[in-house]
Amino acid sequence: MLNHLLSGDLPRSRVLAVVLVIILAGLLLTPFIFPGAKALNVAAKICYFIVLVASFDLLLGYTGIVSFAHTMFFGIGAYGIAIALTRMGPTWKGVAVGVAAALLISLILSLVIGLFSLRVKAMFYAMITLAVASAFMTMASQFSDITGGEDGLSFKVPELLTPGFSLREAPFLGVSLDGKLITFYLLIAVTVVLFLLMLRIVNSPFGRVLQAIRENEFRAEALGYRTVSYRTSSNVLSAMFATLAGALMALWMRYNGPDTSLSFEIMIDLLLMVVIGGMGTLYGAVVGAAIFIVAQNYLQELMKLASSASVKIPLLRDLVHPDRWLLWLGLLFILSVYKFPTGIVGKLRLSAWRKRTAQPGA
Amino acid sequence: MNSPATTAIEPLPTVKPDRLPLMLLPVLALVALPLIGSASTWVTLTFAGLAMGMIIFIIASGLTLVFGLMDVLNFGHGVFITLGAFMATSVLGLMTGWTTSTSLLLNLVAVLAAMLVAMSVAGGVGAVFERVIIRPVYGQPLKQILITMGGMIVGEELIKVVWGPEARPLLLPTAFQGSILMGEAAVEKYRLISVVLGLIVFAIMTWVLTHTKVGLLIRAGVHDREMVESLGYRIRRLFIGVFVVGSALAGLGGVMWGLYQQSVIPQLGSQVNVLLFIVIIIGGMGSVTGCFIGAMLVGLLANYTGFLAPKVALFSNILLMVIVLLWRPEGLYPVGKK
Numbered sequence: 001m002l003n004h005l006l007s008g009d010l011p012r013s014r015v016l017a018v019v020l021v022i023i024l025a026g027l028l029l030t031p032f033i034f035p036g037a038k039a040l041n042v043a044a045k046i047c048y049f050i051v052l053v054a055s056f057d058l059l060l061g062y063t064g065i066v067s068f069a070h071t072m073f074f075g076i077g078a079y080g081i082a083i084a085l086t087r088m089g090p091t092w093k094g095v096a097v098g099v100a101a102a103l104l105i106s107l108i109l110s111l112v113i114g115l116f117s118l119r120v121k122a123m124f125y126a127m128i129t130l131a132v133a134s135a136f137m138t139m140a141s142q143f144s145d146i147t148g149g150e151d152g153l154s155f156k157v158p159e160l161l162t163p164g165f166s167l168r169e170a171p172f173l174g175v176s177l178d179g180k181l182i183t184f185y186l187l188i189a190v191t192v193v194l195f196l197l198m199l200r201i202v203n204s205p206f207g208r209v210l211q212a213i214r215e216n217e218f219r220a221e222a223l224g225y226r227t228v229s230y231r232t233s234s235n236v237l238s239a240m241f242a243t244l245a246g247a248l249m250a251l252w253m254r255y256n257g258p259d260t261s262l263s264f265e266i267m268i269d270l271l272l273m274v275v276i277g278g279m280g281t282l283y284g285a286v287v288g289a290a291i292f293i294v295a296q297n298y299l300q301e302l303m304k305l306a307s308s309a310s311v312k313i314p315l316l317r318d319l320v321h322p323d324r325w326l327l328w329l330g331l332l333f334i335l336s337v338y339k340f341p342t343g344i345v346g347k348l349r350l351s352a353w354r355k356r357t358a359q360p361g362a
Numbered sequence: 363m364n365s366p367a368t369t370a371i372e373p374l375p376t377v378k379p380d381r382l383p384l385m386l387l388p389v390l391a392l393v394a395l396p397l398i399g400s401a402s403t404w405v406t407l408t409f410a411g412l413a414m415g416m417i418i419f420i421i422a423s424g425l426t427l428v429f430g431l432m433d434v435l436n437f438g439h440g441v442f443i444t445l446g447a448f449m450a451t452s453v454l455g456l457m458t459g460w461t462t463s464t465s466l467l468l469n470l471v472a473v474l475a476a477m478l479v480a481m482s483v484a485g486g487v488g489a490v491f492e493r494v495i496i497r498p499v500y501g502q503p504l505k506q507i508l509i510t511m512g513g514m515i516v517g518e519e520l521i522k523v524v525w526g527p528e529a530r531p532l533l534l535p536t537a538f539q540g541s542i543l544m545g546e547a548a549v550e551k552y553r554l555i556s557v558v559l560g561l562i563v564f565a566i567m568t569w570v571l572t573h574t575k576v577g578l579l580i581r582a583g584v585h586d587r588e589m590v591e592s593l594g595y596r597i598r599r600l601f602i603g604v605f606v607v608g609s610a611l612a613g614l615g616g617v618m619w620g621l622y623q624q625s626v627i628p629q630l631g632s633q634v635n636v637l638l639f640i641v642i643i644i645g646g647m648g649s650v651t652g653c654f655i656g657a658m659l660v661g662l663l664a665n666y667t668g669f670l671a672p673k674v675a676l677f678s679n680i681l682l683m684v685i686v687l688l689w690r691p692e693g694l695y696p697v698g699k700k
Contacts, residue, residue: 064504066504066507066508121503122503122504123429123433123435126435126437126507127435127639127643130636130639131639131640131679131680131683132680134636135677135680138677139676139677142676264632268511268515271511272515275508318523318524319523321523323522323527324519324522324523326519327515327516327519327520327523330512330516330519331516333508333512333515334509334512334513337499337505337508337509337512338498338499338509341505
């Protein structure tokens with residue numbers, strides 16, 4: 001059953017399995033064990049980032065394409081919801097229209113970019129997507145009549161999802177059953193479904209071809225696979241999942257602006273999460289997103305402590321300043337690319353595999 | 363039949379120089395003239411565009427050569443720009459007496475000192491960057507993109523550690539401020555200086571590339587690395603040299619850019635990155651002349667459209683890139699690679 005659900009791609013490492021269960025349980029139980037709005041927001045962010053990072057991994061880790069336009073599709077999804085709900089009012093119809101329109105736009109855009117530029121070398125693709133993404137971001141902040149410009153859009157969501165909606169008067173286990181809670185569990189459910197769907201994709205024959213292209217494009221082509229169409233499909237699929245992640249984010253935040261969904265900082269965060277978690281393993285997306293976002297929110301607290309402890313040492317004080325957390329994650333990123341390019345998950349799987357094969361008779 | 367001794371040795375057939383892309387610059391400028399209407403505005407805008415283009419060229423030339431020589435695309439090139447600009451704020455900050463004096467000589471010395479320090483620091487850091495970041499991942503494009511991006515992140519954060527995360531002012535020395543009148547058109551002095559400096563760098567670079575042995579090797583290496591290596595030259599060593607010079611030039615460009623903007627922020631490098639890529643794609647990856655023309659086109663177009671249609675100006679670079687690539691898919695001056 002479980003094997004079927006995970007498309008035969010089990011964690012293959014006891015430590016990894018435990019970590020994944022802890023992350024899932026932690027997310028599910030967040031409202032009950034970590035009180036406060038911040039913890040809930042962090043948990044929700046982990047959810048939609050898992051979808052986003054996994055979709056990026058589909059492209060980077062499985063197909064070996066570096067795209068810097070991934071946040072563009074994330075932004076399209078978020079803007080789809082934001083614009084539709086602003087225009088049509090807080091209805092489910094608005095949500096459906098927004099998601100559908102965003103998916104359509106992403107489909108067309110990713111198809112066009114893919115067909116035009118996936119024939120060229122990796123370098124060109126990286127550069128061209130960088131240029132397209134920056135143009136898109138300027139566009140989003142310029143057409144302020146539609147997108148709300150730099151300020152972004154705040155909007156109302158359907159009543160079921162608003163904090164004002166209440167399922168039951170009395171709180172359950174000390175947690176009030178309001179619309180925010182419903183949204184949270186809906187978010188987790190959608191995340192799980194999308195994640196399993198992606199797991200299905202990468203473990204299908206189609207996914208195998210993508211990996212073959214990553215390993216040796218020439219050979220894959222010689223075997224008779226049309227690599228350009230495979231690469232383009234991978235590009236389109238990953239754009240679609242990113243769009244859905246964007247829609248989830250917008251529904252949770254009830255706000256969207258250029259800085260929350262399109263900025264280059266998010267693109268860098270994404271790269272860090274994929275690489276630290278592990279390229280080419282979707283579980284890496286889960287681990288990477290969880291570690292990174294928890295670090296983003298709580299490492300700073302830790303560094304604040306370190307910083308106040310080292311006030312007297314000039315350089316060290318600046319190095320552990322809470323705002324410099326990205327420095328340390330950046331170093332971790334470089335080390336990951338050199339030392340363990342398959343990330344945390346790859347490392348765990350490797351050591352589990354070694355242990356298994358070292359056993360006599362195994 | 364003439365004896366072999368008396369026949370004049372026929373010169374080697376030369377490749378016909380391709381001057382078509384060069385014509386783009388005057389054509390663009392002339393097309394813009396009637397659209398803008400006033401000649402004095404046109405002169406001002408053209409000088410602004412050329413100045414901007416020169417600075418971009420100085421920054422991008424190293425990037426394109428490094429790519430041409432070793433197929434290394436450095437996404438962290440922007441760090442050297444930011445580094446150069448921040449070094450200039452420190453150096454000029456130490457020499458406030460010199461920069462605020464009205465003597466042109468003192469001003470000049472201060473700016474030159476800032477440029478020299480910025481170039482040597484950027485070059486030095488470039489050497490380290492090459493050794494630590496780039497050398498371990500030669501020939502692996504995917505890792506290269508990731509690792510140089512990582513270098514960019516860490517570099518930017520380290521700059522914030524040293525200089526702080528806020529914007530720092532970088533004021534022009536007194537003698538460089540203000541503008542001079544050319545007929546009715548006002549041209550800022552600093553823009554003139556930038557154009558002259560840019561032309562000097564371009565001239566030196568062209569001279570080195572076409573009249574020295576090192577330049578010959580670089581050009582040959584860009585064209586066919588393996589052939590040069592098999593003739594016994596160490597491309598690796600050449601590459602390190604080019605990388606260091608390219609980083610130093612980025613540092614110089616950073617100083618000029620900072621003075622142009624009058625302030626420096628740590629995100630400067632990552633913001634300019636996109637522009638640099640557009641320029642080297644337009645020019646043809648690896649071509650210095652192409653990079654020069656690409657930079658000028660970008661600079662001019664940005665200023666013309668900024669005046670005529672500010673909304674369009676935000677996309678003028680992308681538009682330019684699309685048009686050029688439709689005309690010449692490999693850039694203006696494609697570098698003949700296998």
